[in-house]
Amino acid sequence: MRIMKPVERWFPTPKDPDKSEVLIRHLLPGELLDTINEASNQETRYVIQEGEADLRPEMISRSKPGEIQRRQYLMAVRDWKNFFDESGSPMECTDENKVRAMRSIEGFIDFVSECRRKLAVDVERERVALEKN
Numbered sequence: 001m002r003i004m005k006p007v008e009r010w011f012p013t014p015k016d017p018d019k020s021e022v023l024i025r026h027l028l029p030g031e032l033l034d035t036i037n038e039a040s041n042q043e044t045r046y047v048i049q050e051g052e053a054d055l056r057p058e059m060i061s062r063s064k065p066g067e068i069q070r071r072q073y074l075m076a077v078r079d080w081k082n083f084f085d086e087s088g089s090p091m092e093c094t095d096e097n098k099v100r101a102m103r104s105i106e107g108f109i110d111f112v113s114e115c116r117r118k119l120a121v122d123v124e125r126e127r128v129a130l131e132k133n
Contacts, residue, residue: 004028007123008078011115020082024115026123027075035075039067073109074098076116 007026046055
């Protein structure tokens with residue numbers, strides 16, 4: 001077995017007069033698991049049941065809605081070209097600006113999700129083709 005190299009691809013944004021592009025990274029299984037674990041909080045309490053002598057463990061799991069997706073989005077968007085703020089100044093691809101784009105650019109989060117889906121399909125096809133050879 002081999003560890004996979006990270007796979008990144010540029011995706012042009014459709015119908016954009018600025019001809020912007022986004023570099024999307026395919027997240028590895030461990031990275032996906034990390035985002036779930038980091039966004040979740042688990043707690044174990046021990047409770048006494050009436051009529052029982054032993055303590056019974058009770059697991060409680062909490063996560064903020066959307067936090068897992070936000071973390072995956074931040075990891076997957078690696079870079080971009082031709083992104084501008086409301087005054088026309090170029091925007092660096094920072095986590096702060098990624099969140100700003102996610103919240104302010106209509107359809108951007110859907111675009112990133114679709115790019116991630118396409119990239120995952122490509123990576124799987126490439127893996128299968130490599131196994132055949």
